[in-house]
Amino acid sequence: MTMQAVIMRQGKLSIADAPIPTPGPGEVLVKTLACGICGSDLHCVTHGSQLLASAREVAGIELFDPNGPVILGHEICAEIVDYGVGARKDQKVGTRVVSAPFLLRPQPVTLGFGSLETPGGFAEYMLLSEDLLIPVPDGIPDDIATLAEPLAVALHAVNRGKLGSDEVPIVIGCGPIGLAIIAVLKMRGFGPIIAADFSPSRRAIAEKMGADIVVDPRETSPYDSWRSVAAAPDPARYGRQTPMFSGFPFRPSVVFECVGIPGIIQQILSGAPPCSKVVVAGLCMEKDSFYPTFAIMKEIDLTFCIAFTPQEFAEAFQHIVSGRLNVGGLITNHVGLGGVPDAFVRLADPERDVKVVVRPQSG
Known part of the structure; x- marks a missing residue:
């Protein structure tokens, strides 16, 4: 039995037949209903060798085989088709589910970077681990359910920021993750939120997501905008002070870097x-550089983050289900499998698309 899939080989995408995978112990075979295209999918195609080299050097892992077929896609909503040996079968066949994109095997598999045996969501069928399944309520559309993954990334970034109740956030870059971070910040009551992006369309979406001040950095400094709303007449609300900047009369700030270029x-x-x-x-x-003296003299705390915990994934999805996170505005287009290569091209232009969701069953 075969299925249709978008296969990446050496940075090139093509539509081809692939074997329908077989679920192992504790796994389920699912029919992929929807799968969002993530920035990391774009990176795999355009910067695959750099991504592989980094994963190899930092974590000692081979993220994927650069010479073999890879089926990308990890922002998933799917329908249960069958169970592997020893599964509990807690959910009925036909149940729609989301899942953090991992297979819980003795050697864990990160879905979306696997081989034909462990395909990602740009295929008609894929495998998921039963222990990670979360049922999708009837009122939640397939495409909205896929946003659990990028919102979990945003939730993790905000958690890493450890914001206090009085901090004024600045979001630099309003791509999918920057926009999702704005939504999470708004949900949690932080603000006013300043957002900056060169793209008019993405600035418009940032306003819809909850940003209070949105600027084109070619015209207005986001840091000047921050000063205009973060001034604190009461010294009790001042941010942390240092001898070099004693008496700095502003609330504390946290800046989210969501651009990812040198x-x-x-x-x-x-x-x-x-x-x-x-x-x-x-x-x-790519390699980047900065002057540590800037961070040292200002005593800036620099934090890096990636991905999320399974608990953060479940929390993000529950916020979608409850309606606390209203993020449908992130999705700007839908395509079938045949439209995926062109969608990758369009996503390189911030004025054309923000988040494209693939519907593998629509062709």
Whole structure:
């Protein structure tokens, strides 16, 4: 038995037949209903060798075989078709589910970077681990359910920022993760939220997601905008003070870097207020550099983050189900499997798309 899938080989995408995978112990075979295209999918195609080299050097793992077929896609909503040996079968066949993109095998598999035996969501069928399944309520559309994964990334980034109740956040870059971070910040009551992006369309979506002040950084500094709303007449609300910046009369700040290109970290260190926390969520695939003296003199805390915990994934999905996170505005297009290669091209242009969801069953 075969299925249709989008297969990546050496940075090229094509539509081809692939074997329908067989679930192992504790696994389920699912029919993929919807799968979002993530920035890391784009990175695999355009910067695959750099991504592999980093994973190899940092974690000692081979994320995927650069010479073999890979089926990408890890922002998943699917329907249970069959169970592997020894499964509990807690959910009925036909139940719609989401899952954190991992197979809980003795050697865990990160879905979306696997071989034909462990395909990602750009295929008609895939495998999931029964222990990670979360049922999707009837009122939640397939495409909205796929947003659990990027929102879990955003939730993790905000958690890493460890915001206090009085901090004024700045979001640099309004791509999918920056926009999701804005939504999480708004949900948790932080603000006012300042957001910056060169793209008019993405600035418009940032406003819909809950940003209070949205600027084009070519015209207005987001840090000047921060000063205009973070001034604190009461010294009790001042952020952390240092001898070099004693009496700095502003509330504390946290800056989320959501761009991921060389030079952005230095720009932030240069513009950010003293004693800021900077959370780097943008995945830069090239070497970068910055002047440590900027961070040292300002006593800036620099934090990096990636992915999420299973608990954060479940929490993000529950916020979608409850309606606390209203994020449908992130999705700008839908395609079938045949439209995936072109969608990758369109996503390189911020004015054309933000989040494209693939519907593998629609062709």
